[in-house]
Amino acid sequence: MGISGARQGTCSLPDPELRARVAACYAGARPFARGYVRHKLRLDPVHAALLELAGPRGFGEVLDLGCGRGQTGVLLLLAGAARRVHGIERNRAWLAEANAAAAPLGFVATLADLATMPALPPADTVLLIDVLYQFETPAQIALLGAAAAAARRRVVIRSMDATAGLRGALTRFGETALRHLWPGSRRRINPLPITRLTSAFAAAGWTITVTSCAAAMAPANMLIVAERTGAAATALL
Numbered sequence: 001m002g003i004s005g006a007r008q009g010t011c012s013l014p015d016p017e018l019r020a021r022v023a024a025c026y027a028g029a030r031p032f033a034r035g036y037v038r039h040k041l042r043l044d045p046v047h048a049a050l051l052e053l054a055g056p057r058g059f060g061e062v063l064d065l066g067c068g069r070g071q072t073g074v075l076l077l078l079a080g081a082a083r084r085v086h087g088i089e090r091n092r093a094w095l096a097e098a099n100a101a102a103a104p105l106g107f108v109a110t111l112a113d114l115a116t117m118p119a120l121p122p123a124d125t126v127l128l129i130d131v132l133y134q135f136e137t138p139a140q141i142a143l144l145g146a147a148a149a150a151a152r153r154r155v156v157i158r159s160m161d162a163t164a165g166l167r168g169a170l171t172r173f174g175e176t177a178l179r180h181l182w183p184g185s186r187r188r189i190n191p192l193p194i195t196r197l198t199s200a201f202a203a204a205g206w207t208i209t210v211t212s213c214a215a216a217m218a219p220a221n222m223l224i225v226a227e228r229t230g231a232a233a234t235a236l237l
């Protein structure tokens with residue numbers, strides 16, 4: 001497993017025109033949702049990291065698990081980095097906001113609890129951004145297996161490295177604070193060690209990279225990219 005350079009401080013979405021185009025898709029949403037999307041795009045390094053990862057080839061068909069309000073899918077579609085995005089989300093109001101913003105772009109919305117889905121629909125790229133740590137440990141392992149089985153090319157995960165000393169403690173503290181601020185937004189904060197998340201992929205021969213994808217409020221956030229290579233391209237986890 002390669003752990004490459006940090007992204008911290010370089011990765012808020014730098015293109016103001018693209019940020020404005022994503023925000024414009026939420027023009028009909030509630031003021032809180034509009035503000036949330038604007039700030040999220042400006043402050044969270046994950047968006048630029050995903051666009052960089054998608055590269056000129058793009059992500060193809062994307063399955064965005066726990067898509068929330070769907071701003072990541074909107075961004076990928078507007079940037080031409082995804083052909084289609086299927087978002088699965090258990091929060092009915094957030095999914096409705098995602099659907100209203102993104103359906104005209106090719107976004108498909110499914111209201112479902114990922115903890116009760118035995119299998120996931122296939123996609124080229126499966127995203128699990130800030131979702132896994134909200135599940136109990138066996139459910140995280142099951143969801144990783146389902147994501148791997150669904151992914152034709154890659155699985156992209158962001159989770160926090162809770163073993164990262166002070167950075168890990170600060171990130172966990174921030175997530176716990178958000179949980180209290182927005183009851184219902186996070187059921188639990190249960191980050192597994194990054195190696196626990198990558199081990200099944202590694203054992204199945206996938207190529208794994210782990211990079212820092214940190215922001216000031218979440219300094220231990222890591223981006224894990226697991227890609228099928230060689231024999232793993234046909235052998236599912």
Ligand SMILES: C[S@@+](CC[C@H](N)C(=O)[O-])C[C@H]1O[C@@H](n2cnc3c(N)ncnc32)[C@H](O)[C@@H]1O
Binds near residue numbers: 129
């Ligand atoms: C921290 S938010 C991240 C949202 C989105 N991935 C993003 O990057 O903006 C976590 C999301 O996962 C969703 N989620 C958590 N547990 C879920 C479950 N069991 N089934 C479906 N969605 C779930 C939450 O409702 C929330 O929208």
